[in-house]
Amino acid sequence: MPASNEELLDRARALAPAIKARAAQTESLRQIHDDTLRELLDAGLIQMLVPRRWGGAEADLRAVFGVVDAISSACVSSGWIAAFYICHNIYVAKLSPRAQEEMFGPRGYVLMPGANAPTMTARRVPGGWEVAGRASWASGIMHADWMLVTGISPEGLRVFVLPVGDLQVDDVWHFTGMAGTGSNDIIVDNVFVPDHRTLPGAEFLGGPTPGNALYQNPLYTIPLLTLAYCTIIPVITGGIRGALAEYEQMVDRRVRNFSGAVVKDQQHAHIMLGEMQIAAQVAQDQAGLAFDRTQAILHSRPFQPEDRLDLKARAAWISKHCRDLINNMMANAGTTSFHLDQPLQRYWRDLNTACSHAFWDWDSTRELVGRQHLGLPLKHPLL
Secondary structure (H helix, E strand, C coil), X not given: CCCCHHHHHHHHHHHHHHHHHCHHHHHHHCCCXXXXXXXXXXXXXXXXXXXXXHCCCCCCHHHHHHXXXXXXXXXXXHHHHXXXXXXXXXXXXXXXXXXXXXXXXXXXXXXXXXXXXXXEEEEXXXXXXXXXEEXXXXXXXXXXXXXXXXXXXXXXXXXXXXXXXXXXXXXXXXXXXXXXXXXXXXXXXXXXXXXHHEEEHHHHHHCCCCCHHHCCCHHHHXXXXXXXXXXXXXXXXXXXXXXXXXXXXXXXXXXXXXCCCEHHHCHHHHHHHHHHHHHHHHHHXXXXXXXXXXXXXXXXXXXXXXXXXXXXXXXXXXXXXXXXXXXXXXXXXXXXXXXXXXXXHHHHHHHHHHCCCHHHCHHHHHHHHHHHHCCCCCCCCCC
16 A cells, blocks of 8 residues: 555654764765665655556655655755655656656666756667767766766757666766765766657656656646756755754854853844744745645646746745855854854755755846746746
8 A cells, every 4th residue: 555645754754863863974975875765765755756556655746845855854965865866756757658667667666867958969870869978967876777868869859768887977076065965977978778768858848748648647747847846945945944953952052152141041042043933934835835836737737837937936936045044044153053063064055055056046037037027038948
């Protein structure tokens, strides 16, 4: 019997303390901890969006929000990888039935990073395509079994899926934030990809495909960028919740140097703590609204450009809001909070890095919203 949404959330919350205890080690390893990944798999969390016909829970997006938020509150890097692995199972459901059998058949899920920037080149060969190039930001590649890449062919944009044995990993992931994601570059050297493991880019980006026609659940027709926003929003809100818990502990125990003043007795500390608690709750509330709106559209009608822009705007605002919030926490937490042994500084570095992603860039997003209001063309590749 597939786990319910409530059971999945309870399992994620139960795993959070152990994941938090490994956060520093995860950063040092520069990839998700083996024990964390094993626990997520044993709990059925990575498999939660796999269609039931392949043994998954076929949970809904609201469940994803709760699960990823809980994991990210413990370790932002681990939450990021969990979110990618969970949501990218939907990518497989968009592929041909033959590809789904090949990928889901052996164990009922995949561990698949996705490189959506069209950095590959591809040419037709008998039975498929020959693909070559380099892609960056392959989050989760260190434990992956499959890899999705995007390339330009004479026929236009296409996506290709290949086993990790067909590519090389270039160890370039030496970052001050999100270090535990192992988001290294990958190199593809004239690899053959059969026709059944590729799709035209417009089809993959848009939503409905012949592959997801196998399922009645509209979840598997979700547009790519809409899914991307739902993937990342709970990583950010969860990270802020984890950071806020650390800040609250700091207020409770901090004594100022020289003056000996107890911080929790000071009015300014009460004001700042209240401000940060309110701001964190607003981020949670806005994220919930974004997920509810996305789920409502999924179950009622096709996504329109204004729907995609609305969700992009919400994701960008949440990202900007949470980046400002974590920076405010650090500015008020005292110099000791910058010590590498202090978890707050890790949340600070991870969230500043995650919130810099091009998909939810604040400047380009607010420009698009303004252009929409004025009736001007929305010429942007990430919409």
